[in-house]
Amino acid sequence: MRKIAFFVLLNISFSFAGDVSLLSKARNYFDVLPEVFPSDNNTLTPEKIKLGKMLFYEKRISIDGTTSCAKCHPITLYGTDGLEKSRGNFSKENPRNAPTIFNAAGQISQHWRGDRKDVEDQAKRSVLGKGSFGAPSYQWVEEKLRSIKGYVSLFKEAFPEDKNPVNIDNFAKAIGAWERTLSTPSRFDEFLKGHVDALTEKEKRGLDKFISIGCASCHNGALLGGNSYQKFGIYEPYWKYTKSKSIDKGRYNVTKKKEDMYVFKVPQLRNVALTPPYFHDGSVKDLKKAIWIMGKVQLGKDLSKQDVEDIYSFLKSLNGRLSEDITTLPTLPIE
Amino acid sequence: MRKIAFFVLLNISFSFAGDVSLLSKARNYFDVLPEVFPSDNNTLTPEKIKLGKMLFYEKRISIDGTTSCAKCHPITLYGTDGLEKSRGNFSKENPRNAPTIFNAAGQISQHWRGDRKDVEDQAKRSVLGKGSFGAPSYQWVEEKLRSIKGYVSLFKEAFPEDKNPVNIDNFAKAIGAWERTLSTPSRFDEFLKGHVDALTEKEKRGLDKFISIGCASCHNGALLGGNSYQKFGIYEPYWKYTKSKSIDKGRYNVTKKKEDMYVFKVPQLRNVALTPPYFHDGSVKDLKKAIWIMGKVQLGKDLSKQDVEDIYSFLKSLNGRLSEDITTLPTLPIE
Numbered sequence: 001m002r003k004i005a006f007f008v009l010l011n012i013s014f015s016f017a018g019d020v021s022l023l024s025k026a027r028n029y030f031d032v033l034p035e036v037f038p039s040d041n042n043t044l045t046p047e048k049i050k051l052g053k054m055l056f057y058e059k060r061i062s063i064d065g066t067t068s069c070a071k072c073h074p075i076t077l078y079g080t081d082g083l084e085k086s087r088g089n090f091s092k093e094n095p096r097n098a099p100t101i102f103n104a105a106g107q108i109s110q111h112w113r114g115d116r117k118d119v120e121d122q123a124k125r126s127v128l129g130k131g132s133f134g135a136p137s138y139q140w141v142e143e144k145l146r147s148i149k150g151y152v153s154l155f156k157e158a159f160p161e162d163k164n165p166v167n168i169d170n171f172a173k174a175i176g177a178w179e180r181t182l183s184t185p186s187r188f189d190e191f192l193k194g195h196v197d198a199l200t201e202k203e204k205r206g207l208d209k210f211i212s213i214g215c216a217s218c219h220n221g222a223l224l225g226g227n228s229y230q231k232f233g234i235y236e237p238y239w240k241y242t243k244s245k246s247i248d249k250g251r252y253n254v255t256k257k258k259e260d261m262y263v264f265k266v267p268q269l270r271n272v273a274l275t276p277p278y279f280h281d282g283s284v285k286d287l288k289k290a291i292w293i294m295g296k297v298q299l300g301k302d303l304s305k306q307d308v309e310d311i312y313s314f315l316k317s318l319n320g321r322l323s324e325d326i327t328t329l330p331t332l333p334i335e
Numbered sequence: 336m337r338k339i340a341f342f343v344l345l346n347i348s349f350s351f352a353g354d355v356s357l358l359s360k361a362r363n364y365f366d367v368l369p370e371v372f373p374s375d376n377n378t379l380t381p382e383k384i385k386l387g388k389m390l391f392y393e394k395r396i397s398i399d400g401t402t403s404c405a406k407c408h409p410i411t412l413y414g415t416d417g418l419e420k421s422r423g424n425f426s427k428e429n430p431r432n433a434p435t436i437f438n439a440a441g442q443i444s445q446h447w448r449g450d451r452k453d454v455e456d457q458a459k460r461s462v463l464g465k466g467s468f469g470a471p472s473y474q475w476v477e478e479k480l481r482s483i484k485g486y487v488s489l490f491k492e493a494f495p496e497d498k499n500p501v502n503i504d505n506f507a508k509a510i511g512a513w514e515r516t517l518s519t520p521s522r523f524d525e526f527l528k529g530h531v532d533a534l535t536e537k538e539k540r541g542l543d544k545f546i547s548i549g550c551a552s553c554h555n556g557a558l559l560g561g562n563s564y565q566k567f568g569i570y571e572p573y574w575k576y577t578k579s580k581s582i583d584k585g586r587y588n589v590t591k592k593k594e595d596m597y598v599f600k601v602p603q604l605r606n607v608a609l610t611p612p613y614f615h616d617g618s619v620k621d622l623k624k625a626i627w628i629m630g631k632v633q634l635g636k637d638l639s640k641q642d643v644e645d646i647y648s649f650l651k652s653l654n655g656r657l658s659e660d661i662t663t664l665p666t667l668p669i670e
Contacts, residue, residue, distance in 0.1 A: 054411075057409070057411040059409075059416075059417075060417055064422065064426060065416070065417060065418045065422075066406070066416070066418070066422050066426070071401070074392070074394075075664050075666070076389075076392040076664055076665060076666055076667050077666075077667060077669075078666065078669075081394075081400070081401070082394075082395055082400060083400045083401070087399065087400075087401050089426075090426045091399060091401070091424075091425045091426035273669070273670075274669050275669075276669065322666065324663075327663055327664045327665075327666070328659075328662055328663055328664070329410050329411055329662045329663070329664055330411060330662075331410070331411055331412075331413065331657065331662070332411050332412060334412075334413075334608070334609050334610075334611065335608075
């Protein structure tokens with residue numbers, strides 16, 4: 001009896017020591033998700049956030065009257081659309097997969113190639129995007145908004161200092177403000193805060209491997225990614241394993257610099273298990289396959305089935321909680 | 336002083352007598368909106384309603400992956416889409432304007448021509464609609480649903496008696512069950528219950544005119560419409576005043592009966608001020624203009640500006656309250 005008790009005690013101590021060591025290792029790489037993603041250029045106020053949430057669902061400012069931010073980033077599918085490549089106005093296909101907007105504001109830039117400075121810049125330029133809203137001009141959008149009296153009041157409340165508050169920059173600021181609140185903390189944050197029991201043993205094993213195998217060298221920070229650019233396909237070309245229908249040169253087409261060939265922003269991994277399909281072209285549906293491909297082309301490692309399983313399990317601990325505010329729909333002004 | 340008091344008292348009594356008479360008149364035509372719209376063929380259970388709400392937002396069962404019930408019936412725009420005619424899969428234009436789904440389950444039938452028996456029939460047949468979901472077959476939809484494990488469990492919970500619960504009829508029943516809960520009571524219901532102060536004087540004047548001018552002879556019941564079929568254009572052809580781009584023969588094209596030429600289901604008027612544009616082809620944007628046209632072509636009356644204003648004011652009292660359940664988004668199973 002005493003023997004058993006001693007064994008159990010030893011086991012707990014061992015497990016506890018392991019947890020503390022893992023926690024300490026994890027804290028070197030990862031941060032607890034912030035409650036909001038603040039900006040120096042866009043103060044978050046309740047009025048701005050409220051307006052931004054409405055504008056996020058506003059499709060009357062698109063050329064076909066069906067395209068809103070929510071079209072490619074529906075909350076019901078965790079801020080993305082489940083398509084390989086999104087379809088905007090008149091069903092036009094976009095060049096790349098729609099990343100989730102949850103926690104997106106915490107990234108160094110927006111879009112796969114990082115060619116949108118921040119969420120405000122992304123929101124503003126989307127309205128003219130040929131594959132997104134397709135509006136003929138910013139003025140056209142502003143006039144659409146001004147024609148709905150309810151919006152004139154809402155913009156005034158959100159931007160009380162402005163004489164002419166209904167303009168495209170305030171539109172972008174309002175949507176940006178809303179997006180800066182889309183933080184989805186998960187059990188992993190509980191773990192990072194010191195509640196080591198917030199993860200299962202399998203998830204902890206996956207976390208340990210995620211670090212030791214090398215994933216965390218790029219997928220780190222509060223978002224486990226979204227904070228650097230990397231070549232996709234360091235050891236082998238990515239298209240050798242994905243089902244890519246065409247080869248995307250990535251940031252090279254933005255910067256025209258040789259070193260940016262096949263370079264993309266490292267995607268964040270928050271809610272990754274909830275937001276298939278994967279990669280810039282949505283060419284892989286299965287997360288386990290995506291993990292294996294990443295090992296192969298980024299780290300030159302042929303991950304075992306068990307490694308993939310464990311990492312997959314850890315990634316699921318990044319599935320976040322959606323606040324009531326995120327899941328509550330606004331109603332939009334009609335006149 | 337006594338004189339003034341007497342005058343005030345008289346005025347109140349007069350107004351009160353007027354209210355009571357108006358209330359009594361109104362009760363001859365209208366009913367309080369039910370909390371839900373029950374069905375003999377589709378028992379409402381919390382599990383079915385929960386599943387139906389999810390399926391309402393499910394676009395992965397459409398041929399282009401972007402079309403869900405919510406595409407043409409977004410809650411943010413009070414259950415309709417603000418377009419003259421809706422756009423379904425690959426942006427295909429539908430033949431008619433999308434009526435709101437709020438309170439729609441309370442109608443005698445669905446669609447402008449009444450060629451969908453009930454909300455279940457509408458939901459089922461929409462998935463094969465060329466202009467809506469565009470799915471190649473019911474089987475295709477069923478397989479899509481079965482491929483998402485989360486749905487298999489949810490269908491089992493919603494239809495515990497069924498051995499093979501993931502099928503198109505249960506899909507339709509679940510969505511129908513959800514739609515049967517989309518009741519949006521308004522101040523007008525408070526009035527009908529006897530709280531005569533729930534309407535303003537202008538709204539009461541509008542209600543009185545709505546009855547006396549003849550609108551209520553078709554727009555009656557709990558939904559102020561949706562319970563009969565009528566020819567659109569009794570005194571004059573409707574297209575003389577609308578901006579209709581083509582002439583729609585209405586139910587004639589469904590029944591091939593001569594007496595159904597230009598006949599449509601009388602639209603309900605709940606939330607009418609929130610759901611422009613108007614008529615089967617969305618040809619009129621302005622509700623006041625729509626009211627005037629109705630007087631002209633249905634009643635042979637040239638309504639004065641004041642009459643239109645008063646009726647317009649009354650119709651706004653039908654703007655309904657959306658329950659928390661209506662405005663809360665579900666998240667959908669991913670695998």
